Amino acid sequence: MAQGSRTKTAGRNQADTRERILGAAEALFMDRGFASTSLRMITACAKVNLAAVNYHFGSKDALIREVFERHLAPLNQARIAYLDRLEADAGGRPLSPEKIIEAMVAPALQVSRDPLRGGAVFLRLLGRAFSEPSEYMRAFLPAQYRAVVVRFKLALVSALPQVPEPELVWRMHFMFGAMSYAMAGNDALQLISTCNVEGADDAEAVIRRLVPFLTAGLQAGVTPSPLKAVPVPARRSRGGGGVMTRSAA
Amino acid sequence: MAQGSRTKTAGRNQADTRERILGAAEALFMDRGFASTSLRMITACAKVNLAAVNYHFGSKDALIREVFERHLAPLNQARIAYLDRLEADAGGRPLSPEKIIEAMVAPALQVSRDPLRGGAVFLRLLGRAFSEPSEYMRAFLPAQYRAVVVRFKLALVSALPQVPEPELVWRMHFMFGAMSYAMAGNDALQLISTCNVEGADDAEAVIRRLVPFLTAGLQAGVTPSPLKAVPVPARRSRGGGGVMTRSAA
DNA sequence: GCATGATTCAAACGCCCGTTTGAATCGGCC
DNA sequence: GGCCGATTCAAACGGGCGTTTGAATCATGC
Numbered sequence: 001m002a003q004g005s006r007t008k009t010a011g012r013n014q015a016d017t018r019e020r021i022l023g024a025a026e027a028l029f030m031d032r033g034f035a036s037t038s039l040r041m042i043t044a045c046a047k048v049n050l051a052a053v054n055y056h057f058g059s060k061d062a063l064i065r066e067v068f069e070r071h072l073a074p075l076n077q078a079r080i081a082y083l084d085r086l087e088a089d090a091g092g093r094p095l096s097p098e099k100i101i102e103a104m105v106a107p108a109l110q111v112s113r114d115p116l117r118g119g120a121v122f123l124r125l126l127g128r129a130f131s132e133p134s135e136y137m138r139a140f141l142p143a144q145y146r147a148v149v150v151r152f153k154l155a156l157v158s159a160l161p162q163v164p165e166p167e168l169v170w171r172m173h174f175m176f177g178a179m180s181y182a183m184a185g186n187d188a189l190q191l192i193s194t195c196n197v198e199g200a201d202d203a204e205a206v207i208r209r210l211v212p213f214l215t216a217g218l219q220a221g222v223t224p225s226p227l228k229a230v231p232v233p234a235r236r237s238r239g240g241g242g243v244m245t246r247s248a249a
Numbered sequence: 250m251a252q253g254s255r256t257k258t259a260g261r262n263q264a265d266t267r268e269r270i271l272g273a274a275e276a277l278f279m280d281r282g283f284a285s286t287s288l289r290m291i292t293a294c295a296k297v298n299l300a301a302v303n304y305h306f307g308s309k310d311a312l313i314r315e316v317f318e319r320h321l322a323p324l325n326q327a328r329i330a331y332l333d334r335l336e337a338d339a340g341g342r343p344l345s346p347e348k349i350i351e352a353m354v355a356p357a358l359q360v361s362r363d364p365l366r367g368g369a370v371f372l373r374l375l376g377r378a379f380s381e382p383s384e385y386m387r388a389f390l391p392a393q394y395r396a397v398v399v400r401f402k403l404a405l406v407s408a409l410p411q412v413p414e415p416e417l418v419w420r421m422h423f424m425f426g427a428m429s430y431a432m433a434g435n436d437a438l439q440l441i442s443t444c445n446v447e448g449a450d451d452a453e454a455v456i457r458r459l460v461p462f463l464t465a466g467l468q469a470g471v472t473p474s475p476l477k478a479v480p481v482p483a484r485r486s487r488g489g490g491g492v493m494t495r496s497a498a
Numbered sequence: 499g500c501a502t503g504a505t506t507c508a509a510a511c512g513c514c515c516g517t518t519t520g521a522a523t524c525g526g527c528c
Numbered sequence: 529g530g531c532c533g534a535t536t537c538a539a540a541c542g543g544g545c546g547t548t549t550g551a552a553t554c555a556t557g558c
Contacts, residue, residue: 017505035284038545049507056505131380134285170458174427178466181426184380200253203353207420213466217427220465237532260541266535287515299536303517499558506553510540511538523536 005204018056020046025067026118028126033136034064056181061136064079068144068152071111071118072126076148078107083155101175107205108183127184129178160218171218178214183205262420267305274316275367279374283313310385317393319362320367321375324482325397327356332404335400343407347464350424353401354463357432376433379425409467420467427463431455 026045028037039060043050073095082103086095111117129137135171149172156168163171185205259485266268277286288309304310331352335344360366367374376385398421405417412420432455 008317031316033284033381033383035282039547040545049505050546050549051507055509060546128380128432129379132282134282167458170455171462173461174462175433177430178423178427180377181430182423206419209416210423212469213420213423217355217466217467288517289515298535299516300518300537309516323532501558502556503558504554507551509549509551511546511548513547515543516542517537518541521537521539525536526532526534528531 017046017048017052018176020048021053021056021063021068024045025063026125028122029067029127030121033128034132035135047068050133057242064136065140067125068129068140071122074117074146075107075111076144078110079104082107083151087155094161097156097159097218098211100155100159101211101218102151103155104148105173105179105207105211110117110178112207114161125171127182129181130184131189156218158182163183163218168218171220174217175214178217179210216237221223251252258399266295266297266301269297269301270305270312271316271319275374276370278313278316279370279377282377283381285384294411312383314389316374317378317389320371321393323366324356324360327359328353328397329400331356332399332400336404343410344404345403346408346467347460348465349401349404352404352465353397353424354456354460356426357428358453361453361456368386372432376431379429379433405467412467412470416470417467421467423466424463427466428459431459 021042021208025037025042025108028045030040032041039053040050042063043053055064079148083100086099086103108123112120112123151173153169156172157165160168270291274286277290277294281290288302289299291312292302302312306315332349335348335352357372361369362374378390385498394459401420405421405485406414409417
């Protein structure tokens with residue numbers, strides 16, 4: 001109707017049917033999950049025919065894949081590039097943990113600011129995807145992230161030589177958890193409403209607060225406390241059983 | 250069949266039909282999510298008739314509610330009781346952040362050790378539930394956690410007077426994210442397999458590593474660095490644009 | 499201006515879903 | 529033994545799902 005003369009490789013005009021589907025799917029997946037977002041919802045929201053999804057993408061799973069790949073691959077490439085640049089600038093000397101986390105988080109901030117790269121909507125979708133239990137996502141996400149995980153683990157190992165490697169892997173785990181939860185705007189607990197925080201939907205604010213939290217967490221126990229935490233408080237004055245002891249079976 | 254003479258209030262014998270359904274539902278929900286676990290899967294796994302779910306629980310949503318309430322309410326009560334006890338023992342003096350986190354996390358550890366309280370399966374289900382997008386969970390979880398959130402926020406505010414309250418609320422957010430992700434055994438990134446860690450399925454190991462991480466994160470910026478993190482590295486030697494600056498739009 | 503291939507469309511397909519039904523079965527009590 | 533309420537069961541209900549189909553429509557090259 002109103003989008004003449006595109007003429008890409010061999011196609012005619014549609015070009016935005018695909019985009020409209022991707023955009024609608026992204027938004028709906030974000031706040032309803034994959035399993036309970038139907039193609040009928042997506043096509044209704046995108047104002048295209050139901051069959052258009054299968055025509056342009058082949059299947060619902062293929063649509064999900066495209067929704068992610070469109071923005072995720074560039075994001076993860078940017079993370080690695082950022083880290084590469086930091087390391088090149090450091091000229092062989094190990095980076096500070098803070099810088100490494102910045103390399104992880106700053107590209108995400110850029111995405112959140114740029115609708116063309118997905119914007120905040122995509123970031124929230126990404127956060128949600130980490131806990132998506134579908135067979136498909138369990139294979140897809142690790143593949144998309146593998147390079148990032150390997151690269152950042154190497155960087156952190158040399159940035160934090162005093163933290164044993166297994167410990168570090170666990171802390172990376174926690175780091176991804178906090179990140180994905182925070183970026184998903186996952187207010188399952190409505191913590192925000194308890195004490196309304198300015199800019200709950202401002203990804204920049206989230207990220208600015210996230211970095212010191214993660215930096216401190218990653219470095220924990222190396223300077224202040226001796227790694228062995230939760231030192232079994234056992235029982236105190238009251239009865240009621242020592243909660244951390246193993247005695248209670 | 251094989252479970253004579255129970256005679257509760259007015260019922261006859263079933264008593265374990267309900268329990269079998271709850272157990273099967275818990276396990277299936279855990280690794281498939283709620284939306285894509287059907288009643289037919291549950292009843293097949295529990296070896297009961299399909300209609301038994303609607304007979305005993307009324308609906309699928311009501312079943313989900315019972316699966317959670319069965320173990321979650323006691324867990325959260327134990328957390329508050331643990332914190333109450335710590336504070337009573339401290340006699341008015343503020344607790345250390347570490348102790349407060351311990352109060353959050355230790356009762357979860359107990360659950361993971363005790364199959365009667367849900368065991369590790371329930372903990373993983375709980376972790377997953379935080380990112381469940383269903384209409385129902387978005388109302389249910391905050392209600393279940395409200396008392397815990399309010400109580401622990403108060404404790405943290407007085408334990409960390411140097412951290413501004415909005416900042417603290419954000420950090421609690423991150424804390425819940427790391428916790429739920431870790432407890433869900435949410436290996437979306439298969440970080441563990443990158444460097445196989447002993448006891449990936451041992452909740453105790455997870456929790457022991459989680460506490461120092463969270464403690465350090467909550468205290469971040471109060472002693473070492475001045476709260477304003479990610480201090481805009483701007484550009485370095487190479488070109489390519491300062492990634493954290495706001496100039497790039 | 500008409501043939502052509504790409505795209506849209508309404509309709510239908512078969513399938514599985516949560517729920518309901520009504521009869522069969524069970525267990526305790528007179 | 530016979531009643532009765534509680535429970536189980538097989539079967540079906542209507543509806544929404546992802547996908548497929550085949551015809552209508554469109555944009556273009558000749």
